[in-house]
Amino acid sequence: MAENKNEKMEAIVSLAKRRGFIYQGSEVYGGLSGTWDYGPLGVTLKRNIMNLWWKMFVEDREDMYGVDAAILMNQKVWQASGHVDTFTDPLVEDLVTHRRFRADHLLKDAGFVVDGLSLDDMTRLIVDNSVLSPDKNELSSVRTFNMMFKTNVGPVDDESSVSYLRPETAQGIFTNYKNVLDSFYPDLPFGLAQQGKAFRNEISPRDFIFRSREFEQMEIEYFVNPADWEVEFEKWVGLVHQWTDALGLPAENVHELEVEGADRAHYSKRTIDFEFDFPIGREELLGLAYRTDFDLMNIQNAAGKNMDYTVKGTNTKFVPHVIEPSFGVERALMAVLSSAYTEDEVNGEKRIFLKLSEHLAPVKYAVSPLLKNKPELVAKAREVYAILKKKHGAVMWDDNGNIGKRYRRQDEIGTPYCVVVDFDTLEDSMVTIRDRDTTEQHRTLIEEL
RNA sequence: GCGGGCGUCGUAUAAUGGCUAAUAUGUCUGCCUUCCAAGCAAACGAUGAGAGUUCGAUUCUCUCCGCCCGCACCA
Numbered sequence: 244m245a246e247n248k249n250e251k252m253e254a255i256v257s258l259a260k261r262r263g264f265i266y267q268g269s270e271v272y273g274g275l276s277g278t279w280d281y282g283p284l285g286v287t288l289k290r291n292i293m294n295l296w297w298k299m300f301v302e303d304r305e306d307m308y309g310v311d312a313a314i315l316m317n318q319k320v321w322q323a324s325g326h327v328d329t330f331t332d333p334l335v336e337d338l339v340t341h342r343r344f345r346a347d348h349l350l351k352d353a354g355f356v357v358d359g360l361s362l363d364d365m366t367r368l369i370v371d372n373s374v375l376s377p378d379k380n381e382l383s384s385v386r387t388f389n390m391m392f393k394t395n396v397g398p399v400d401d402e403s404s405v406s407y408l409r410p411e412t413a414q415g416i417f418t419n420y421k422n423v424l425d426s427f428y429p430d431l432p433f434g435l436a437q438q439g440k441a442f443r444n445e446i447s448p449r450d451f452i453f454r455s456r457e458f459e460q461m462e463i464e465y466f467v468n469p470a471d472w473e474v475e476f477e478k479w480v481g482l483v484h485q486w487t488d489a490l491g492l493p494a495e496n497v498h499e500l501e502v503e504g505a506d507r508a509h510y511s512k513r514t515i516d517f518e519f520d521f522p523i524g525r526e527e528l529l530g531l532a533y534r535t536d537f538d539l540m541n542i543q544n545a546a547g548k549n550m551d552y553t554v555k556g557t558n559t560k561f562v563p564h565v566i567e568p569s570f571g572v573e574r575a576l577m578a579v580l581s582s583a584y585t586e587d588e589v590n591g592e593k594r595i596f597l598k599l600s601e602h603l604a605p606v607k608y609a610v611s612p613l614l615k616n617k618p619e620l621v622a623k624a625r626e627v628y629a630i631l632k633k634k635h636g637a638v639m640w641d642d643n644g645n646i647g648k649r650y651r652r653q654d655e656i657g658t659p660y661c662v663v664v665d666f667d668t669l670e671d672s673m674v675t676i677r678d679r680d681t682t683e684q685h686r687t688l689i690e691e692l
Numbered sequence: 693g694c695g696g697g698c699g700u701c702g703u704a705u706a707a708u709g710g711c712u713a714a715u716a717u718g719u720c721u722g723c724c725u726u727c728c729a730a731g732c733a734a735a736c737g738a739u740g741a742g743a744g745u746u747c748g749a750u751u752c753u754c755u756c757c758g759c760c761c762g763c764a765c766c767a
Contacts, residue, residue: 261703261718273740273757330767336693344764390766411767446693446765454766508767532767589728613726620726643719647728654728666726675727682728 252522255584256451258595262656264288264580265452277448277456279573284656287605287637289459292575293438295489295602296461300436300482307434307463308423312415314440315396318405320414323545324538325509330390330410333365336383337376346385349374392442408442413567415439416464417538421548431552431563432475434465438572450523452573459572464534466552466563472533475566476513479531483517483568487528490575491600492582496520497528510537519578528574534565579603583657589682596679597657606658608638608692611649613665615642624664627674627689631662634692654679662692 259265264285268278281289301307321327333346346365347357353374357365365385368374376382392408395401409415416435423435438461448455467475480499487497502514511532519528539550539562551560583597601607608631612624621642632638639658641649646663653661663675667686674692677684 257703267758270740270758274759276758326767334693334765443766449766506767510767514767527766530767592729594728611727614724616724617726645725645728645730647730650728652729661727663727677727684727 249522251581251584252451254595255522255580258584258597258655259285259580264656277445277454279452279455284605288579288599288603289572289576291603291605292490292579293459293461293572296486296570297436297438299486299489300434300461300463304434306429306432307436308427308429310416310419310423310435310437311439312412312419312437314409314415314442315394315406316409316414316418318407319545320418321391321407321410323541324414324417325541326391326407326410326414333385335369335376335385338381338383344376344382346382349376349382390443390445392444410443411441411569412437412439412460412462413464413538413569416462417542420464420466420539420542421550424552428555430555432465432467432471434463436461436463438462450521450526452577453521453523453526455573461570461572463568464538465566465568467566468554469536469561469564472535472564472566476531476533479566479568480515483529483531486570487517487519487578490579491598491603492519492578496582498525500527508532510534519574521577522581526574528578529568529570532567532569534567536562536564538565539563594651594654596654598680599657599659601659604637604657604659606637606639606653606656607635608660608662609641609649609653609658610638610662611641611646611664613646613663619669620664620666623668627662627664627692630689631692650677650682 256265260267262284263282266280266282267274268280269275270280297309301309318327321330335344335346335349337344346369347360350357350360350365350368353372355368355372360368363385369382369385374382391410394406394408395404396406397404416437419435423429439459440457441460442457445454445456452458465475465479484494484497488494496519498518498520500516500518502511502516507514512535513533515531516527517529517531518525536550542548543550543562550562552563553560579599580597583599585596585598587594587596597604599605610624610628610631612620614620624642625640628638628640639653641653641661643649643652650661657679659679661677661679663677663684665675668674668689672689673686674689675684675686676692
């Protein structure tokens with residue numbers, strides 16, 4: 244097994260696989276880098292996170308509208324959004340050290356204006372002016388690396404049929420802004436929310452599910468009066484913290500990073516990265532960006548459609564500005580798993596458990612007969628199981644081994660409560676409930692579960 | 693993509709140019725068990741894929757796939 248400096252991360256990856264949360268994509272064929280498959284528990288945990296988000300940001304609010312746009316979009320979307328240009332990095336390679344650099348960055352550093360230059364133009368500039376790599380060696384010609392997955396739509400494989408798997412979900416929202424205005428004409432501010440897959444051909448997918456080539460986003464485009472953007476932005480800072488609280492992430496592990504000018508995305512006037520202390524280090528968990536009217540204006544110019552919003556009962560018109568909180572599902576999941584992963588000792592033995600919040604845990608209750616070779620206990624336990632299953636859904640039957648083993652198994656998958664039917668249950672209709680975190684137990688009536 | 697290190701049951705480890713590839717745990721079956729991985733018995737389960745060298749390859753070589761560390765990239 245390869246060296247891994249991070250034991251906690253390794254333990255989580257191992258548990259995730261062993262217990263049926265997350266597997267390497269295409270594993271039977273040797274895997275496919277940057278893809279991950281979700282097992283029975285993983286898909287439930289992931290959906291619980293996504294549903295929590297949907298409830299919190301869409302269902303529980305009056306100003307939010309859900310959409311679900313197609314992943315394949317007209318190629319004009321990506322030209323207008325700037326992705327065709329900016330998701331394509333011009334790279335050069337040092338012919339001696341083989342290190343790679345951004346050609347445009349090297350040229351800019353050397354004092355050249357590179358805006359609008361073709362690859363050939365850049366190569367010529369490098370050759371004519373003997374531009375060297377930072378390691379003082381000759382450079383290769385300029386080649387592109389496109390982060391977007393390209394594909395063709397329809398039977399003809401030519402330029403007109405080119406499309407891309409979306410590298411972000413946001414554009415699917417912007418392209419429907421006008422549709423939603425026509426259907427609802429909500430008062431400002433209002434938001435459009437979407438969950439869905441996005442694809443990026445990362446050079447180097449890394450760190451378990453942290454950076455992968457196919458991932459799921461939860462995004463909101465919140466449309467505001469340009470005059471109000473700062474106030475609304477601050478509100479979203481607060482809402483983001485509510486979200487990380489709801490995930491059960493310790494507040495002290497969530498950090499705000501104000502992203503400075505040059506590092507911001509091409510569309511953004513202000514960005515805060517919310518970072519989390521992952522086992523792999525402090526890394527971005529989600530982003531909050533003020534996108535101005537960049538996207539709507541792009542559409543207005545490229546598609547020739549008016550994007551104005553008219554304030555009701557007035558003649559005031561403007562193109563709304565946008566606050567965009569953008570959440571990565573896998574990163575949220577990884578943050579949840581890392582902060583839930585706990586080791587302690589019970590009776591001098593190491594115990595591993597996932598301290599998942601009740602509303603996120605893939606299994607809420609495990610039901611067991613105290614002994615599985617006593618038919619009367621099994622029958623009663625089955626009864627209790629059926630009642631709970633009907634009521635809560637996420638309930639597991641477990642009669643494996645002995646009671647201690649079952650507790651440990653359930654601990655590892657984060658089941659908050661284990662319900663045990665014993666001989667007294669047959670007399671008093673009470674069951675034992677054992678708490679995952681404290682390992683304490685108490686008795687309660689079956690009806691009160 | 694470059695450089696370095698790697699790839700053995702689900703997981704964690706062992707061993708080997710030639711005997712049935714070992715141990716623990718797990719999973720499963722039976723017995724047992726009146727609350728925290730107890731015990732007994734049995735079974736299942738692996739050399740990432742392909743090619744080459746060889747009488748014989750999991751072991752040596754090559755290609756591919758994947759993983760780890762570093763670089764670079766990360767809107």
